[in-house]
Amino acid sequence: MSAVISSSSVPAKGGKSEGVWAASWRRLRTDKVGMVSMVIVAFFLLMVAASSSGLIAKNWQKEVGVPNAPPTFVGPAPAEATGAIQTPKGPNVDLSDIDPLAPRYKEWEERAKTYKTEVTVKAETLPMGGDRLGRDVMSKAIKGAEVSILVGVLAAVVATIIGVVLGALSGFFGGRVGDFLEWLYNVFTAIPSILLIFAFAVIFGRGVMSVVMILGLAGWPGIYRLIRAEFMKHSVREYVRAAEAIGASRYSRMFKHILPNVSHVALVQLSLHVVGFIKSEVILSYLGLGVGVDQVSWGTMLSESQSELILGYWWQLAAVTGLMAIFVTAFALFTDALRDALDPKLRGLE
DSSP states (O other): OOOOOOOOSOBOGGGOBOOHHHHHHHHHHTOHHHHHHHHHHHHHHHHHHHHHTTSSSTTTTSBOSSTTOOOOSSSOOOHHHHTOOOOOOOOSSOOTTTOTTGGGHHHHHHHHHHHHHHHHHHOOOOTTOBOTTSBBHHHHHHHHHHHHHHHHHHHHHHHHHHHHHHHHHHHHHOHHHHHHHHHHHHHHHHSOHHHHHHHHHHHHOSSHHHHHHHHHHHHHHHHHHHHHHHHHHHTTSHHHHHHHHTTOOHHHIIIIIIHHHHHHHHHHHHHHHHHHHHHHHHHHHHTTOSSOTTSOOHHHHHHHHHHHHHTTOOHHHHHHHHHHHHHHHHHHHHHHHHHHHHOGGGGGGO
C-alpha cells in the first residue's frame, strides 16, 4: 500500500483532508514573489513554444536592415546615419586629363543613390537594433532563448532521470549494487566539472542534442546523492515494511511507494539544474563548443557581441544579457518558492 502523507490540517470540502499537491499549490499561491516569477517563467516558455512552432522569430537569419543598425521604435534609421552608405563625391571640374577615374565619379554617385533607396525600403523598425549582417537582434534573442532554454530543460531532465534511477537503486538495495554506484559517483565527482564537460564535448561534438547529453551526463551526481539518502531513509519506514509484508515487489516498493514521497526532492533539483545548465550552455557556446554554426543561442550571441562592443555596438549584448538575466532570476526565485511549498517539514507547521 502506498503511503499517504498528511499535507495540512486544513480540511477540504466534504470533510476530507487536503492532499499533498493541493496544499503545496495553496502555499505557493501565498508567495507573491513566487507567483510573479512563475508568470515570467511561463511567459518565456510560451515564447519558446511559439518560436519552436515558427509563429515568431522564424526569419531570424534574414537581413532586414542595414548592418549594425541602432535600436529604434520610429522606423528605419537613415542609411547615412549608420555609416553603411558612403556616397563618393567627385570634383566639380574636369579632371579627366590628370585623374583617370574622374569619368567614373558620376556613375558611382548614381549607384550609391540607387543602393541607398533599396536599403531604406528594405529596412524595418528594429526595437533591439541589428547585428553586423543586418539581422534583427530581437528575433535572434528569441531564437537564442529557444535553444538555450530547451537545452537547459532537456539536460536537467536527463540528469534528473539518471540521478533518480541510480540513487533509488543504490539507496534501496545497498550491498554490491550500492558499492558499485558509490564508486561510479566518486569517479565523476573526483573530476572537476568543467574538465568533465570539456571531455564530453570532445566526444559528442557540437549540436543541441550533444550539449544536452554532455550536461546531462555531467550533472547527475548531485541528484544521485540526495535521492540515495532519501531512499535509504524511507526504505526502513513502516509503510514500506507493510507493503513488503503484503507481497509488494522490490520495484513496486521503490517506484510506487517511496518515489512519490521523495518526488519533491527530485522536482526541486530539476528546477535548480535548469538554471545551472542554461549558464553552462552559454559558456560552451561562447567558447565554440556548444550549438552548431548554423544555429543561434544566447552563448553564440554573447560571442558575437564581444567584437561588436569594441566598435561601440552595444545593443546585441544588452538584449541577450537582459533576457538571460530576467529568465534566470525569475526561474531561481520560482525554484525557491517551489522548494518552500513542497518542503514536507512545513506541512506540520500550518
